Amino acid sequence: MDGVITRFAPSPTGYLHLGHAYSAWCAFDFAQRHGGRFLLRIEDIDTVRCRPEYTEAIFADLAWLGFYWPEPVRQQSQHMVTYGDALVQLQDLGLLYPCFCTRKSIQQEIANANRAPHGPDGPLYPGRCRALSMAERMERLHEGQSHALRLDVGRALELLGGVPLHWVDGEQGVEITATPEIFGDVVLARKESPTSYHLAVTLDDHVQGISHVVRGEDLRQATHLHRLLQALLGLRTPIYHHHPLLTDEQGKRYAKRDKSLTLRALRAEGVSAEAIMQRVRSGATLLA
Numbered sequence: 001m002d003g004v005i006t007r008f009a010p011s012p013t014g015y016l017h018l019g020h021a022y023s024a025w026c027a028f029d030f031a032q033r034h035g036g037r038f039l040l041r042i043e044d045i046d047t048v049r050c051r052p053e054y055t056e057a058i059f060a061d062l063a064w065l066g067f068y069w070p071e072p073v074r075q076q077s078q079h080m081v082t083y084g085d086a087l088v089q090l091q092d093l094g095l096l097y098p099c100f101c102t103r104k105s106i107q108q109e110i111a112n113a114n115r116a117p118h119g120p121d122g123p124l125y126p127g128r129c130r131a132l133s134m135a136e137r138m139e140r141l142h143e144g145q146s147h148a149l150r151l152d153v154g155r156a157l158e159l160l161g162g163v164p165l166h167w168v169d170g171e172q173g174v175e176i177t178a179t180p181e182i183f184g185d186v187v188l189a190r191k192e193s194p195t196s197y198h199l200a201v202t203l204d205d206h207v208q209g210i211s212h213v214v215r216g217e218d219l220r221q222a223t224h225l226h227r228l229l230q231a232l233l234g235l236r237t238p239i240y241h242h243h244p245l246l247t248d249e250q251g252k253r254y255a256k257r258d259k260s261l262t263l264r265a266l267r268a269e270g271v272s273a274e275a276i277m278q279r280v281r282s283g284a285t286l287l288a
């Protein structure tokens with residue numbers, strides 16, 4: 001396979017745990033086996049939850065386990081202008097609208113509705129602000145009302161002429177038809193976070209020339225939406241591998257809140273890097 005580039009893209013909102021080590025290893029091992037390159041990327045767009053000390057810990061913990069990657073490491077917080085430009089591109093296509101709804105008003109509307117379609121992240125946005133007249137939109141914007149920017153998924157699909165989009169599931173070697181509408185009109189930007197995970201990750205995979213996105217099964221559904229953003233913004237579509245999530249002895253997913261299972265905590269208890277990597281490799285399903 002030519003020019004394989006994979007990446008591990010953690011968010012520095014806590015210390016890494018065994019599940020992260022496994023995910024990093026899946027991407028690292030895939031690149032190694034195909035004579036490719038493995039990149040590390042820091043996804044720190046959430047200025048409230050991300051902390052520099054967690055970023056430092058990511059570097060230290062991964063290096064301790066024996067991972068290596070080229071410098072400089074891309075940190076999303078330094079590329080807000082790129083994400084902002086992409087938002088303007090979508091805006092110019094007429095695909096974004098301001099949404100003035102609060103979380104509470106959305107919940108209320110859903111509770112009052114006869115049917116509330118659900119997507120991978122919960123109930124879909126019912127679309128109240130999509131239906132606002134241009135005059136009302138302008139007036140509320142003019143008044144400085146706080147708002148998010150949502151993607152009008154229906155209009156986006158229409159713009160693409162109703163031609164179905166596809167992405168390749170590298171693991172199964174099959175082409176999957178993208179169904180981005182399962183998310184409804186997603187938020188792509190808010191005042192306090194001027195870009196969303198979906199937009200930043202899709203752009204970065206393109207900018208960094210990622211050929212194979214190797215990431216957890218929990219992000220499989222997001223790939224449908226990422227495929228739509230690629231089509232709208234003229235970005236390349238990598239091949240996707242979604243690895244199973246490493247679980248503990250009880251079959252429970254590792255989570256950042258399990259402080260005792262962070263790589264730091266295990267190291268402090270005297271567990272060696274080699275022992276952790278053995279655990280990680282044995283929990284691994286080999287990717288083709």
Ligand code: GLU
Binds near residue numbers: 009011043215216219
């Ligand atoms: N930053 C995401 C996370 O920590 C992963 C993004 C991805 O691999 O696409 O869950």
